[in-house]
Amino acid sequence: MDYIFSDKISNLQPSAIREILKATADPSIIPLAAGNPAPDAFPVEEVQKIAENILQTNPVDALQYGVSEGYQPLRDTIADWIKNKENIGTDDDTVLILSGATQVMDLVTKVLCNEGDTVICEEPSFIGSLNCFRSYGCRLKGVPVEADGMDMDALEKALDETDKVKFIYTIPNFQNPSGATMSLEKRQRLYSLAKKHNVIVLEDNPYGDLRVTGENVPTVKSMDTEGIVIYAGSFSKILAPGLRVAYCCGPKQILAKMTVGKQASDVHTPCLNQMIVNEWFKHYDVDAHIAKIQGIYRKRLNLMCDAIDRELGDFVEYVRPEGGLFIWCKLPDYVDMLAFVKKAVEKKVAVVPGNAFLTDDKADTQYIRLNFSTPTEEGIVKGIQILGEIAKDYK
Amino acid sequence: MDYIFSDKISNLQPSAIREILKATADPSIIPLAAGNPAPDAFPVEEVQKIAENILQTNPVDALQYGVSEGYQPLRDTIADWIKNKENIGTDDDTVLILSGATQVMDLVTKVLCNEGDTVICEEPSFIGSLNCFRSYGCRLKGVPVEADGMDMDALEKALDETDKVKFIYTIPNFQNPSGATMSLEKRQRLYSLAKKHNVIVLEDNPYGDLRVTGENVPTVKSMDTEGIVIYAGSFSKILAPGLRVAYCCGPKQILAKMTVGKQASDVHTPCLNQMIVNEWFKHYDVDAHIAKIQGIYRKRLNLMCDAIDRELGDFVEYVRPEGGLFIWCKLPDYVDMLAFVKKAVEKKVAVVPGNAFLTDDKADTQYIRLNFSTPTEEGIVKGIQILGEIAKDYK
Numbered sequence: 001m002d003y004i005f006s007d008k009i010s011n012l013q014p015s016a017i018r019e020i021l022k023a024t025a026d027p028s029i030i031p032l033a034a035g036n037p038a039p040d041a042f043p044v045e046e047v048q049k050i051a052e053n054i055l056q057t058n059p060v061d062a063l064q065y066g067v068s069e070g071y072q073p074l075r076d077t078i079a080d081w082i083k084n085k086e087n088i089g090t091d092d093d094t095v096l097i098l099s100g101a102t103q104v105m106d107l108v109t110k111v112l113c114n115e116g117d118t119v120i121c122e123e124p125s126f127i128g129s130l131n132c133f134r135s136y137g138c139r140l141k142g143v144p145v146e147a148d149g150m151d152m153d154a155l156e157k158a159l160d161e162t163d164k165v166k167f168i169y170t171i172p173n174f175q176n177p178s179g180a181t182m183s184l185e186k187r188q189r190l191y192s193l194a195k196k197h198n199v200i201v202l203e204d205n206p207y208g209d210l211r212v213t214g215e216n217v218p219t220v221k222s223m224d225t226e227g228i229v230i231y232a233g234s235f236s237k238i239l240a241p242g243l244r245v246a247y248c249c250g251p252k253q254i255l256a257k258m259t260v261g262k263q264a265s266d267v268h269t270p271c272l273n274q275m276i277v278n279e280w281f282k283h284y285d286v287d288a289h290i291a292k293i294q295g296i297y298r299k300r301l302n303l304m305c306d307a308i309d310r311e312l313g314d315f316v317e318y319v320r321p322e323g324g325l326f327i328w329c330k331l332p333d334y335v336d337m338l339a340f341v342k343k344a345v346e347k348k349v350a351v352v353p354g355n356a357f358l359t360d361d362k363a364d365t366q367y368i369r370l371n372f373s374t375p376t377e378e379g380i381v382k383g384i385q386i387l388g389e390i391a392k393d394y395k
Numbered sequence: 396m397d398y399i400f401s402d403k404i405s406n407l408q409p410s411a412i413r414e415i416l417k418a419t420a421d422p423s424i425i426p427l428a429a430g431n432p433a434p435d436a437f438p439v440e441e442v443q444k445i446a447e448n449i450l451q452t453n454p455v456d457a458l459q460y461g462v463s464e465g466y467q468p469l470r471d472t473i474a475d476w477i478k479n480k481e482n483i484g485t486d487d488d489t490v491l492i493l494s495g496a497t498q499v500m501d502l503v504t505k506v507l508c509n510e511g512d513t514v515i516c517e518e519p520s521f522i523g524s525l526n527c528f529r530s531y532g533c534r535l536k537g538v539p540v541e542a543d544g545m546d547m548d549a550l551e552k553a554l555d556e557t558d559k560v561k562f563i564y565t566i567p568n569f570q571n572p573s574g575a576t577m578s579l580e581k582r583q584r585l586y587s588l589a590k591k592h593n594v595i596v597l598e599d600n601p602y603g604d605l606r607v608t609g610e611n612v613p614t615v616k617s618m619d620t621e622g623i624v625i626y627a628g629s630f631s632k633i634l635a636p637g638l639r640v641a642y643c644c645g646p647k648q649i650l651a652k653m654t655v656g657k658q659a660s661d662v663h664t665p666c667l668n669q670m671i672v673n674e675w676f677k678h679y680d681v682d683a684h685i686a687k688i689q690g691i692y693r694k695r696l697n698l699m700c701d702a703i704d705r706e707l708g709d710f711v712e713y714v715r716p717e718g719g720l721f722i723w724c725k726l727p728d729y730v731d732m733l734a735f736v737k738k739a740v741e742k743k744v745a746v747v748p749g750n751a752f753l754t755d756d757k758a759d760t761q762y763i764r765l766n767f768s769t770p771t772e773e774g775i776v777k778g779i780q781i782l783g784e785i786a787k788d789y790k
Contacts, residue, residue: 115510
């Protein structure tokens with residue numbers, strides 16, 4: 001049979017990163033292409049004890065159907081946590097538990113967008129979210145990212161000139177892939193532009209707790225007096241991605257529609273996994289754990305940036321990020337970026353070609369994305385050394 | 396701000412069942428409205444041991460990101476299991492792991508249907524799946540269910556007369572809500588009609604292992620020589636729904652598109668949960684466990700049907716199902732069904748009004764759905780007794 005696929009799916013390609021990662025299943029390849037948290041950042045012993053305790057004392061709640069909104073004790077725990085930490089949440093907001101933060105993007109798009117509507121996003125941006133928007137037949141309108149976040153004049157122009165914009169998607173902290181953190185002034189301007197144009201802001205903050213230097217900047221959601229910001233948070237980077245537990249905080253009316261969407265898509269997030277996260281908050285010092293993993297990533301970020309400065313100093317341009325997982329490097333104009341990436345894989349170093357993160361992934365770019373959380377410390381140094389050797393061939 | 400929702404979501408209402416269940420959070424209400432497996436059917440000790448062992452011996456795989464297709468050992472385990480048990484799967488098929496069987500419906504709809512396309516389904520059918528199809532802007536075309544499954548003449552007529560039919564959705568075993576099991580002859584005719592009309596069959600079999608009497612009937616998927624059947628199976632009813640692990644088996648080409656859709660919707664099903672299911676197969680006798688829960692449900696099904704015969708014998712019409720979780724009861728024509736359901740809730744018995752399961756949920760029906768897996772055995776007897784008392788008022 002000749003299968004005919006829906007319009008919105010038939011042009012969607014598998015994630016370029018995941019395709020590269022398949023090539024790198026070979027364990028001899030140094031994985032600078034991935035985005036996996038460092039396994040030594042997982043609180044393994046704590047999860048062992050918590051899971052054992054839940055299944056001993058409360059197995060039926062862990063194994064039975066739950067409600068689509070999420071496990072109520074965890075909803076309460078998160079509401080308190082983000083209120084205290086980031087001043088997020090008003091009386092008109094509520095918190096939902098979702099199966100990974102990508103599901104926040106999925107359900108927001110489902111409830112807000114018809115096919116042909118536009119999502120404004122940073123350019124470059126996280127490929128998983130871009131593919132999610134594409135999978136609903138949305139058009140993408142990219143706004144360039146500068147060292148201090150989205151170009152606000154370009155955003156204003158995009159809002160003025162683009163029809164049927166349903167929301168603005170932003171990763172304000174240590175953006176994937178650029179590493180940029182949006183300044184307070186830009187966050188304030190983003191909020192007023194969204195308000196003026198009656199457009200929702202989808203603020204995705206998976207890396208916010210991975211700050212290794214500098215001062216925390218208030219979230220856009222903390223400025224939200226009008227009920228126009230949906231905030232997405234995740235436990236993938238601070239606890240464990242394999243549990244697939246994330247959350248969002250936003251206007252009750254929108255989240256009620258997202259709940260209806262979740263009923264019809266995966267019914268609810270697994271109960272055992274939600275209970276593990278809640279017990280982690282109840283019995284352990286989450287802030288101390290976050291401080292610990294900040295230490296792990298501070299060391300790795302500096303290791304990679306120092307290696308780049310040493311091995312690739314004249315060759316690439318980049319801005320040292322204040323946190324997150326990624327370094328976004330620009331190759332010289334005379335270099336064929338895709339050929340460079342291919343040479344790197346041949347020499348057993350996997351990196352992601354920057355075009356994967358563009359709204360038009362066939363557009364030209366000189367950028368590559370490097371990750372420092374997945375490789376070992378030795379892998380970071382060796383990987384950058386190899387890229388340095390490839391760079392020498394261009395001189 | 397006045398929120399404007401997408402066309403496909405703005406008319407979708409929260410599940411009527413879940414709304415009724417909220418009214419029944421009151422523990423004094425007898426829950427004949429739910430569809431939860433009986434907690435005594437959960438292999439609690441086994442899951443305790445398995446989870447402990449996984450988190451002791453292989454914590455990083457359990458907590459790290461996984462691949463969208465699913466945990467490979469579990470994919471292999473399931474492929475073998477359904478091949479041996481149901482002769483499901485050809486060289487052109489593959490198996491994906493999904494986050495509950497509703498996600499199978501979600502991704503099949505996403506990859507096959509544009510807005511305005513038609514899904515043919517049984518009438519009545521599972522509200523969760525109907526809402527899933529609606530959430531993609533699909534039209535629903537219902538085909539009446541008879542005691543031996545879908546009316547095949549009506550199906551043929553629907554296929555002849557309806558434009559842009561993308562798939563036929565069927566629950567062939569102990570259908571939710573009707574309890575009907577499709578005969579072998581009808582399954583064969585369904586397959587040839589689908590083949591003739593170049594239409595995919597989505598075979599949803601969550602209850603197949605819950606047969607309490609009679610002989611197993613071959614699945615439609617076992618007849619699939621043309622690559623036109625997608626089979627959905629679940630561990631919600633035989634292991635535990637709170638784990639949210641399900642699977643589908645179908646043509647590689649379609650499942651590759653579904654994988655792209657899954658990447659963009661929840662990335663992957665939680666690793667710990669997939670590993671628990673796989674270790675359950677490796678270390679325990681799954682068939683023996685299924686035989687045990689069949690015993691539990693046989694007793695409850697007979698208890699409820701005997702109570703109905705005793706207390707409501709002259710009042711309702713129903714066909715005793717050969718398995719599953721539900722009894723589908725027709726009230727007399729002179730009874731206002733919705734008023735009856737309301738009276739039942741007032742007398743502390745929750746049942747589901749049958750219109751919830753119709754393609755047009757505002758259409759009239761005399762049916763109600765009763766569930767025997769969620770209440771205690773005492774609750775079953777008492778609940779039907781109370782319905783019997785209400786029935787007396789009509790005489």
